[in-house]
Amino acid sequence: MSSRKITFIVxxxxxxxxxxxxxxxxxxxxxxxxxxxxxxxxTGPGDAIRLTRRALLEGADLIVxxxxxxxxxxxxxxxxxxxxxxxxEAMLGFIPRGTGCDFIKTVPIPRKLNRALDLIIxxxxxxxxxxxxxxxxxxxxYSSRYFHNVVSFGLGGEVDERVxxxxxxxxxxxxxxxxxxxxxxxxxxxxxxxxxxNCFDQRVISWNVVVANGQYHGGxxxxxxxxxxxxxxxxVTVIGDLTLAEVFLNLPKLYxxxxxxxxxxxxxxxxxxxAYSDQRVLLDVDGEQPGLLPVIIDIVPEALLxxxxx
Numbered sequence: 500m501s502s503r504k505i506t507f508i509v510x511x512x513x514x515x516x517x518x519x520x521x522x523x524x525x526x527x528x529x530x531x532x533x534x535x536x537x538x539x540x541x542t543g544p545g546d547a548i549r550l551t552r553r554a555l556l557e558g559a560d561l562i563v564x565x566x567x568x569x570x571x572x573x574x575x576x577x578x579x580x581x582x583x584x585x586x587x588e589a590m591l592g593f594i595p596r597g598t599g600c601d602f603i604k605t606v607p608i609p610r611k612l613n614r615a616l617d618l619i620i621x622x623x624x625x626x627x628x629x630x631x632x633x634x635x636x637x638x639x640x641y642s643s644r645y646f647h648n649v650v651s652f653g654l655g656g657e658v659d660e661r662v663x664x665x666x667x668x669x670x671x672x673x674x675x676x677x678x679x680x681x682x683x684x685x686x687x688x689x690x691x692x693x694x695x696x697n698c699f700d701q702r703v704i705s706w707n708v709v710v711a712n713g714q715y716h717g718g719x720x721x722x723x724x725x726x727x728x729x730x731x732x733x734x735v736t737v738i739g740d741l742t743l744a745e746v747f748l749n750l751p752k753l754y755x756x757x758x759x760x761x762x763x764x765x766x767x768x769x770x771x772x773x774a775y776s777d778q779r780v781l782l783d784v785d786g787e788q789p790g791l792l793p794v795i796i797d798i799v800p801e802a803l804l805x806x807x808x809x
Contacts, residue, residue: 503561505536506554508547508574510566510596518565518596525565525594525612532616536563541570551577555585562589563619567597572646572785575629578803579645592619592806598718599786602648605713606728607808623809626801627728630712634782636790645799646785649716649723652774652792653689653707654738656781657682658717659788676718683746691776691792695735696769706746709736710772710796716786721756725766731800732768739763772796 507529511519518525519540526538537559539550551562551574564574571593578584578591593608594615602608606627609615632650633643661678686706693708694700709716711723711734726734741749741763752758759766774780775793782790 504559505533505561505563506551506559507536507538507563507565508550508554508570508577509538509540510547510570511540513566513570513596514598522565528612529563529616532620541566541573545573547573548577552585555589559586560589561592561619561622563592563594565594565596567595567600568602568648568786570597571602572644572648572787575647575803576645579629579631582799584803588804590622590624590804590806594619601715601717601719601786602713604715604719605648605726606805608806609808618806618808622806624804624806625729627803627805628712628731629799629802630710630733630796631799632782632784632794632796634790634794635792642790644784644789645802646712647728647803648713648785649709649711649783650785650794650796651707651709651716651722651783652691652780652794653705654679654682654686655707655709655717655783656788656791657686659781659783659786679717679720683743688740689776689778689780691774691780693737694773695733695767696771698769699767703737704740706738706741708738708774711736712798716783720753722753722758723766724756724759729801731798732770733772733796733798735767735769735772737765737767739765770798 541547547570564571595603595610630646636642658678688704688706691705692702709722711726712728714723714726715721722736723734758764773795780792
């Protein structure tokens with residue numbers, strides 16, 4: 500491990516600032532276990548992208564992300580150019596320190612620091628797929644980015660917007676469930692034209708459409724029980740034209756993996772998803788809210804080497 504050039508990308512604001520407060524402990528243990536490494540701390544949105552890219556261009560063999568799903572999303576974007584990784588042989592390690600950390604519910608990466616460091620020492624890396632989306636940002640410009648876990652549009656974007664402007668002092672699950680309940684009460688279902696590969700092309704009335712690489716999002720919502728990060732496919736869940744009463748009655752199914760039992764919920768599988776709407780429909784990208792429809796989403800198979808349990 501000592502022969503590798505290691506860079507830690509650390510979000511001190513992750514987990515309501517506890518990552519910054521505990522960084523000296525994490526840093527000391529990591530140096531004891533891994534040997535010398537470079538540590539770069541973020542100070543605001545977009546920093547992790549820039550710092551990751553710089554480290555890779557300067558020869559880093561291993562990037563270790565310390566933060567939550569939002570920080571991990573930025574680090575992933577730092578790895579990627581238009582169609583491939585800047586350094587395909589470089590590996591990504593993850594020390595989960597976020598509010599929700601939904602991704603590790605799909606991919607086996609432990610929350611406990613010592614066990615996460617054990618993984619990084621073993622360096623068992625597996626290639627994972629990424630999603631690449633092109634969308635309209637809040638300034639009306641077309642932009643693109645990658646995601647490792649889940650993109651949704653509809654209620655998911657509204658929830659993100661609400662969570663990101665309120666406190667997360669009670670943790671990921673409580674923060675997201677409160678934001679979800681409030682958003683459900685004031686949200687109006689959207690009419691969205693949805694296309695998945697060449698197998699589905701029609702208008703849907705929907706609460707939310709989920710394009711999943713991983714299985715969970717929103718602080719533990721099990722929205723795509725069949726999704727896998729290495730099958731080369733998206734699992735698309737369409738939460739359709741439910742009444743408000745039906746939504747509240749079936750809300751537990753959103754967390755226990757039984758969402759597909761609902762007649763007004765449908766699932767599709769594909770490599771490319773396109774969506775547009777005449778209404779304002781917000782995006783959720785790995786827990787962040789960067790813009791709105793229209794969107795085009797493509798799978799990028801085996802895009803990145805991620806260190807996980809065997």
